[in-house]
Amino acid sequence: MKPLRIGLAGLGTVGIGVIRLLRENADLITARAGRPIEVVAITARDRTRDRGVDLSTMRWHDSATAVAQDPEIDVAVELIGGSEGPAHDMVLTALERGLPVVTANKALVALHGDSLSRLSSEKNAPLLFEAAVAGGIPAIKLVREGLAADRLLSVGGILNGTCNYILTEMRATGRDFTDVLTEAQAKGYAEAEPSTDVDGWDTAHKLAILAGLAFRPIAFNTLSVQGIRDITATDLKFADELGYHIKLLGMARQAENGNVAAWVRPCLVPAKAPIAAVEGVFNAVSTQGVFSGPMTISGRGAGEGPTASAVVADLIDLARGTAIPVWGTTSVSPAADCASLADLNSAFYLRLNVQDRPGVMAELTSVLRDHDVSVHFVSQHDAATGCADLTIITHQVPEKAIHAAATALAVLPVVTGKPLVLKIEDAFA
Amino acid sequence: MKPLRIGLAGLGTVGIGVIRLLRENADLITARAGRPIEVVAITARDRTRDRGVDLSTMRWHDSATAVAQDPEIDVAVELIGGSEGPAHDMVLTALERGLPVVTANKALVALHGDSLSRLSSEKNAPLLFEAAVAGGIPAIKLVREGLAADRLLSVGGILNGTCNYILTEMRATGRDFTDVLTEAQAKGYAEAEPSTDVDGWDTAHKLAILAGLAFRPIAFNTLSVQGIRDITATDLKFADELGYHIKLLGMARQAENGNVAAWVRPCLVPAKAPIAAVEGVFNAVSTQGVFSGPMTISGRGAGEGPTASAVVADLIDLARGTAIPVWGTTSVSPAADCASLADLNSAFYLRLNVQDRPGVMAELTSVLRDHDVSVHFVSQHDAATGCADLTIITHQVPEKAIHAAATALAVLPVVTGKPLVLKIEDAFA
Structure with missing residues (x-):
């Protein structure tokens, strides 16, 4: 059966992991992919380093772009990292050629997803990036x-x-x-x-x-x-x-x-x-x-084994003929600004280092009241001499209210150090 | 764009959920699948029942097999349940025709996976069953x-x-x-x-x-x-x-x-x-x-929404052109017997109801020793008058040893009721 021929750039932990995984699980991967998957072309910064795996059967190229231009590969795998430079160049070169690309590069996809998605769709060249998010977790x-x-x-x-x-x-x-x-x-x-x-x-x-x-x-x-x-x-x-x-x-x-x-x-x-x-x-x-x-x-979420597992799962998808648009949909909107968080409601945790003297609590809670921050729970813990830590859990309040309140609290003479505001995330309640 | 035409048998909770989901998320599903997905033919035991959704645009058939034979469908969806009878008939009929099948039927796949997998592969007709395991979880x-x-x-x-x-x-x-x-x-x-x-x-x-x-x-x-x-x-x-x-x-x-x-x-x-x-x-x-x-x-793991979500995800996969063998591999072994558990090592929890009198503990632990069951921890809890519950955690022992020991313990006069043996599963440790 005709193997799926891989050109791989980047022989760090993940790159070597991919080569090792493809060898160790070759039979299983061939059966699942329906054909063998073989790395035939490679590049990395240092050609001479001993990486503990035999690379002698692979064509060595002088740059990632040269790998992407190799006429005898079916897929380009980019494991260099970084949103710009050789990684970006390689992915563009491969997609321009209509070659499917697999990458573990989160910065690249996060920053250039828009243009890469358009190019992938124009050239009908899948761009897969399972390893870019949460390592081995699909x-x-x-x-x-x-x-x-x-x-x-x-x-x-x-x-x-x-x-x-x-x-x-x-x-x-x-x-x-x-x-x-x-x-x-x-x-x-x-x-x-x-x-x-x-x-x-x-x-x-x-x-x-x-x-x-x-x-x-x-x-x-x-x-x-x-x-x-x-x-x-x-x-x-x-x-x-x-x-x-x-x-x-x-x-x-x-x-x-x-x-x-x-x-x-x-x-x-x-x-x-x-x-x-x-x-x-x-x-x-x-x-x-x-x-x-x-x-x-x-x-x-990281490491040689899990990340290699995700990269090779993408290669098996390609061998199986999977071809899903970059963002999973044929009608992609252009990248849009995130919504303002100012009016989103949430409960918050507020931690204040304060001087430990009578009336402090009243002073602080009146500031919160003035900012319409309704308090669910307050607790005082002794810290160093003359100081105390105050933790406050609020009811649901808009983000802008808690941040305005924290700013007002920060300038009070009784408040020492910067107040810490943490959201209480209720998506998991 | 040409819709993917669905023939669906079974209008229970899940069947109605699928129809509702396809309607409610129609735009999103069309964009993700690359084409609309429409239920065009249906059947269920009772034609007259009001199921709270409009079924008037769909062809009604008198049997699940008739749905599978409908020449104007692209996919057969089996949501009847049961490993035999109409569910099995429908899936066979569809696969024989070379029609892709989506089912939520765990019994069917568990009992007939072997033959269905061969038929699916022979006829080049995918059989998908995401909803059969753990409902909405993919x-x-x-x-x-x-x-x-x-x-x-x-x-x-x-x-x-x-x-x-x-x-x-x-x-x-x-x-x-x-x-x-x-x-x-x-x-x-x-x-x-x-x-x-x-x-x-x-x-x-x-x-x-x-x-x-x-x-x-x-x-x-x-x-x-x-x-x-x-x-x-x-x-x-x-x-x-x-x-x-x-x-x-x-x-x-x-x-x-x-x-x-x-x-x-x-x-x-x-x-x-x-x-x-x-x-x-x-x-x-x-x-x-x-x-x-x-x-x-x-x-x-169950319910209308999650199960419908899994069924329709399979339909989107089909619309996207995914075609993976039933068992995920092109070289399927025939179904084999499970390995014997007798020699597998594990720690166990053993709970005994015993008469609460001196010497009981010695009597029990000597039985365990005679069966080479090494004890990690014993604890006695008072139960009813004159009785006690004894809980024992063993070291790693073969299954056959703990079961032989439990059988020997069960016949002791001091042991009242049947001993309970539970494995301590270390896959999650």
């Missing part, structure tokens, strides 16, 4: 195929294993962010330059893709993104006492008039919700559909 | 497409919402099986004839399908099936105290020499495992893959 297939019949109300979840690991460790050990981050870096769970992960950008890329599939493509620069640097071990402890865990979530919801409300930020989720049990480097994607109801899938 | 797509690249080690989970509801209620309220079953029947969560659910057969049908996709088709009559009738509220309480929940699981694992070890039975799962948080009528499917690692998906 989150893309879940939304684009499994839930294709349903109108979704929300999609999102825990999309970054590094942040989830850090928050899990902080909660388990009571240690603070910087301390746990340093350890995560030593263990290889976090990058030396951690900003992409801990400031929420990686989550944002994945969320933009999920939102594009569930609703419509969104303009990435209008997405509201907040990371986990401001979360303290104390916040995790207070949340625990109130029956919540804190998770960095990326969430998108259908808003009024066809718009999408989307955000990335640490949220409180009920301790009993399945997503709260998703710990460590695991990821989870939840959907809420009109007909399908709530659904959650969890698993390994 | 468990079939997860295993057959999402994890197509990976070699799975195990697959299974909570596959019956009725049993999970009953166990959840028993645990929450301390009430016993019969009491909660009666209430579930009154609420419509359990059938008047509950055996299919509570004795594990429905779970067994679904498990057989998952095992066929993950490993190879299994001979249904060799599957080990045990229901939840013997579980008492006390067992749930004891399990709780030991850090476990009790769930009715269907599990299949790769065994030696290409065989599949599979069973349906109530098991103890760690309280902290994500699957333990799956409560009430929810279902969950977990996989463990060599490359993909552990994965769990949970959601609504």
Whole structure:
């Protein structure tokens, strides 16, 4: 049987994982795909490095673009990463040729999904990217195929294993962010330059893709993104006492008039919700559909094995003849700005460091009242001498009200340090 | 654009749900499928009943087979149920014609998957059955497409919402099986004839399908099936105290020499495992893959909306041109007997009702020792006057050893009532 011939660029962890997986499961993959899948052409920055697998049967090219131009390949696989440069060039070159593309590149799809989707459709060349969201979890297939019949109300979840690991460790050990981050870096769970992960950008890329599939493509620069640097071990402890865990979530919801409300930020989720049990480097994607109801899938969101599994699943789809439009629909809207969050209602967690003296509580709650923020629960915890931590759970209030109130509270002399506002996410209640 | 024309048999909850869903989401479905999907021919037992939806535009046939023979349909949808009779006839008739079939019929696929798979392949007519396992959860797509690249080690989970509801209620309220079953029947969560659910057969049908996709088709009559009738509220309480929940699981694992070890039975799962948080009528499917690692998906396993969502997702797949073999592979093995469980090692929970008098513990533990059952933990709870409940957690022992020990214990004069043996499932640890 004629094999499906792969040209692969990028021989890092995932690239080598793909080659290893294709070899180790060759029989099974051939039977499932209906034909063998073989990597025939490759490239990477360093040709000489020993990567622990035999690459001698593959044609070596000097650039990713050259791989995409190889006349003897049927699919281009892009595992270089980065939204611009060689990765972008390779994908464009392949699609221009009408060649199907598989990529694990979340930034590329999040930022260029609009133009790539048009090109893929014009050239009738599928662009698949299962590995771009939540690693081994088939989150893309879940939304684009499994839930294709349903109108979704929300999609999102825990999309970054590094942040989830850090928050899990902080909660388990009571240690603070910087301390746990340093350890995560030593263990290889976090990058030396951690900003992409801990400031929420990686989550944002994945969320933009999920939102594009569930609703419509969104303009990435209008997405509201907040990371986990401001979360303290104390916040995790207070949340625990109130029956919540804190998770960095990326969430998108259908808003009024066809718009999408989307955000990335640490949220409180009920301790009993399945997503709260998703710990460590695991990821989870939840959907809420009109007909399908709530659904959650969890698993390994990164790493050689899971990511390679997702890349090769896409290759099997191509071998089987699957050809679904990039955003899962033939009538794609152009990328639109995210809806304003100002008027969205939610309950919030508000943590304030205050001077511990009589009358403080009255002063603070009057500010909240003046901003129409109705309080459901207040609790005071002693902190350092003369100081206290105050945690407040609000009733449902508009985002703009809680942020205005927090700004007003921040300038009060009795309030020391910046107030922390966290949304209580009720999609998992 | 030419619509995909559906002939549908069975206008119960799911059938009406499919018609409603196709209407309510018509625009979205057309865009995702690339063409409209329309039900043009129908049948059901009672033509006159008002089902609350307008069926006037559809051709009425006198039998399911007649629907399958309608020359003006592109797909036959079987929503009658039952492994034999009209459902089986309809599916055979359609496949013989080379017509794609979508069904929600778990018994049909579990019992006749072997012959239907051959016919589907011979006639080049896809047979899709996403709704047959775990309702709205795309468990079939997860295993057959999402994890197509990976070699799975195990697959299974909570596959019956009725049993999970009953166990959840028993645990929450301390009430016993019969009491909660009666209430579930009154609420419509359990059938008047509950055996299919509570004795594990429905779970067994679904498990057989998952095992066929993950490993190879299994001979249904060799599957080990045990229901939840013997579980008492006390067992749930004891399990709780030991850090476990009790769930009715269907599990299949790769065994030696290409065989599949599979069973349906109530098991103890760690309280902290994500699957333990799956409560009430929810279902969950977990996989463990060599490359993909552990994965769990949970959601609504039954009901009009979720099941209709799964049926129509299959229709969209067909409209998109998807054509995957029944068992996800072009080299299907014939159905094989399940592997014997006798030599499989596991930890077990053993609950005994005993006379409360000196020396009992020594007598019991010596029986266990004689059967090479090594005890990890014993706990005695007072029951009625003169009686006690004894719970024992074993170390890893072969199944045959624990069952031989339980049989020997059952005949001791000090043991009153039948000992209960439950596996502690470590797939979720």
